[in-house]
Amino acid sequence: MKPVLHAALAALVLPLGAASAALADSGQVSIENAWSRASIGTSRPGAAYMEIVNEGDEAVTLTGIKTDIAMMPEIHRSSMNEQGVSSMAPAGHVSIAPGETVALEPGGLHAMLMKLQRPMHEGETFPLTLIFSDGGGVAVDVPVLGIAARGPGN
Amino acid sequence: MRRRSAFGYGAAAFGAIGLTLFLGWWRVDGPGAPEPMGQRPLPLTAMDFRLTDHQGQLVGPEMLVGRPSMVFFGFTYCPDVCPTTLSDISSWLDMVGEDAERLDIIFITVDPERDTVDAMAEYVGYFHPAIRGWTGPEAQIKRAIEGFRATYEKVAGEDGGYTMNHTASVFLFDAEGRFVSTIDYHEPREFAVPKIRRAMKEKPGGAT
Incomplete structure (x- = not known):
């Protein structure tokens, strides 16, 4: 039982290890359609959304985010179970295959901005940096839309 | 032996x-x-709970009988799913048009600890003006949740705070308070809007 379990674990872990061991090149990552919703003051957490495009030939792994607007920014994932119950948890590392796009979007992966340092006002932008496993960062200016915004298109 | x-x-x-x-x-x-999960909510006439709306008035399920209604659960410290639901609802109401005035639209918080009457008033003010916010003692919110056959759960976060898991569907009732349908989280508006219209058409006696 145990060796089988170990083998199964190894099979699960190995591809992840291989992906991050390869020379993940965050220089090949671009960010599109970033946006966020205005906050009411600073007591509630904010959320930011964007599309992360891996234009390189190697997988890249998103390991975290940094922004001066929040003391605790993290990639979180909202999910819905079969009974329609929503929950939210830290997403951990997010791997993006070569040529693939990962969307941070409402109801899924999102940049959760905990402990806001200042209110997010509609019409302003704030800087946010995505951190990758190669140590590199990709910066983006995130426009703040209205609190009831549905995306950058409307 | x-x-x-x-x-x-x-x-x-x-x-x-x-x-x-x-x-x-x-x-x-x-x-x-x-009891099987996902079973139908009770009719509003069979529910019993007392809450306070965002204008400080005492409210209960009986106030929703007489007009079609749309009820959902959430909390204002929810950064992702709840504002999305509220803005989805706002856009459905815009599509329903003037008829939306015949609907009662109620957002019941599952986080009364932080969602006081004032917090609800401030929050719902940013969305469609027809949306009303209800809060109250936890025991009453629990009774409401049970009537809707919904669930909620407080979950500790790593920052010392907490978040709430909760049923994210929107519940539709006809003017008699009978359950008509749910709209799932982020359901496309071309499905959501006809469901709302159906709840509005169902007349007492079942004739449409």
Whole structure:
């Protein structure tokens, strides 16, 4: 039982290890359609959304985010179970295959901005940096839309 | 003698297995089974809870009988799913147009600790003006959740704060307070809007 379990674990872990061991090149990552919703003051957490495009030939792994607007920014994932119950948890590392796009979007992966340092006002932008496993960062200016915004298109 | 004790053990083992199977059946499929999840909400007329709306008025399910209604659960410290639901609802209402004035639209918080009457008033003010916010003592919110056959759960976060898991569907009731349908989280508006219209058309007596 145990060796089988170990083998199964190894099979699960190995591809992840291989992906991050390869020379993940965050220089090949671009960010599109970033946006966020205005906050009411600073007591509630904010959320930011964007599309992360891996234009390189190697997988890249998103390991975290940094922004001066929040003391605790993290990639979180909202999910819905079969009974329609929503929950939210830290997403951990997010791997993006070569040529693939990962969307941070409402109801899924999102940049959760905990402990806001200042209110997010509609019409302003704030800087946010995505951190990758190669140590590199990709910066983006995130426009703040209205609190009831549905995306950058409307 | 030996044979007998072996037989005895065998019988005991057999009995134990039988009992286990019976218990399993009792708990899973038999009379001891938990109420199935996802069952229909009670009619509003069979619900009983007392809350306060975002303008400080005492409210309850009976106030929603007489007009079609749309009810959902959430909390204002929810950064992702709840504002999305609120803005989805706002866009459905815009599509329903003037008829939306005949609907009662209620957002019930599952986080009364942080969502006071004032917090609800501030929050709902940013969305469609028809949306009303209800809060109140936790025991009353629990009764509401049970009536809707919904669930909620407080979950500790790593920052010392907490978040709430909760049913994210929107519940539709006709003017008699009978449950009509749910709209799932982020359901496309081409499905959501006809469901709202159906709840608005269902007349007393079931004629449409």
